[in-house]
């Protein structure tokens with residue numbers, strides 16, 4: 001009998017623990033980075049102060065999961081019969097262990113997810129009780145939060161759980177949560193936008209196919225969902241959602257509290273919500289153009305108008321990347337293959353042609369190239385999921401996979417409560433030498 005994911009993970013954890021222990025005990029004083037005033041005031045950009053082995057983001061190359069590019073991940077993971085995209089469950093295996101699962105190993109995880117997919121009734125009641133016009137991300141975050149009462153970690157912690165076992169209970173909570181997310185998300189979608197009878201989940205389908213089934217969208221939406229969840233799952237540790245998830249979990253809040261919190265970070269327009277903003281913004285252009293494809297000159301004017309009114313161009317720029325996001329390219333390739341004639345794709349593609357030059361001329365953005373959010377909504381729209389308020393929920397399902405993997409490892413390696421130090425502006429001015437200068441200048445004037 002093949003080892004289960006949990007057994008394989010435990011072996012990896014035991015192998016890894018001495019590495020962290022040695023770094024801490026023997027090399028704890030080694031300097032990794034220095035911090036400047038612009039980093040302190042400027043959102044800690046580039047400051048090396050977190051550790052994760054799940055993924056690494058190179059500014060030029062883009063994200064690698066466990067050392068593998070997205071192409072390698074998609075190529076190397078097992079796929080359902082007839083599918084172009086791999087099992088999302090296989091990605092979870094890879095993120096947790098660093099190994100590509102074989103067919104048998106991936107099917108064990110598919111089975112685990114299937115067994116844990118039933119959502120308690122009270123979650124539906126909470127969703128149903130939301131006032132009209134609530135944003136789907138608010139509902140999604142709350143639905144996840146509500147599940148905190150199910151936490152295995154909480155129960156075991158209060159019964160006196162040994163620190164060494166924290167990861168195990170967190171693993172159980174993570175699987176329980178991840179397995180339910182497609183059902184929760186599709187329920188929210190149906191409630192907000194379809195109002196028809198709910199499509200029950202199918203225990204014989206993998207995560208991507210089951211989600212497509214519950215959304216009521218035909219093939220290849222199963223592959224669209226697999227691709228979407230996989231490429232959105234992780235982006236190393238410092239982005240708002242991943243960092244929030246890690247931070248909240250560091251106080252030993254359970255996975256439901258941590259993932260709900262990270263969803264709230266993802267819901268901001270400078271982060272995950274940018275994917276809905278791209279579609280909203282594109283529709284403004286389309287309305288102006290009476291739905292005809294604008295000329296390059298017209299599109300250029302629209303981009304400048306947006307910039308000149310003090311707004312950002314959604315879907316462009318990045319805090320770390322300095323090249324076109326490979327996740328954007330993957331989705332563009334998918335669109336070129338499956339929806340080359342789609343009018344929204346044509347609009348988005350025109351943006352790709354005009355925006356980088358404009359942002360360079362504008363001279364502010366350090367990265368003028370498109371990010372993942374510039375393209376994801378275009379694909380959703382094409383397959384009939386046109387309610388763009390919902391798009392960040394899809395992102396949230398994907399991101400939960402990476403953050404759960406991170407939090408399980410945080411617990412396995414005993415990472416402590418996160419608590420950086422803050423200082424005052426006065427102190428910064430003293431460090432900069434300004435304070436003394438100002439005081440001397442004042443004395444001289446007197």
Ligand SMILES: CC(=O)SCCNC(=O)CCNC(=O)[C@H](O)C(C)(C)COP(=O)(O)OP(=O)(O)OC[C@H]1O[C@@H](n2cnc3c(N)ncnc32)[C@H](O)[C@@H]1OP(=O)(O)O
Pocket residue numbers: 045269270271272274307311312313314315316317318319320364365366367371372373
């Ligand atoms: C999944 C994701 O989170 S990917 C990112 C999704 N977000 C977006 O697409 C929103 C549009 N992009 C942005 O707002 C930014 O590029 C961010 C938030 C992603 C990164 O922010 P930063 O790391 O601060 O970017 P950067 O250092 O390049 O910013 C410098 C200046 O350029 C501006 N800038 C950056 N990107 C853009 C843009 N797309 N359009 C207009 N101006 C921009 C910033 O607002 C900033 O202006 P300021 O000096 O007046 O404050």
Ligand SMILES: O=C([O-])CC(=O)C(=O)O
Pocket residue numbers: 234235238239240241319320371372
């Ligand atoms: O890495 C970041 O800063 C933003 C992010 O999460 C992503 O691009 O997926």
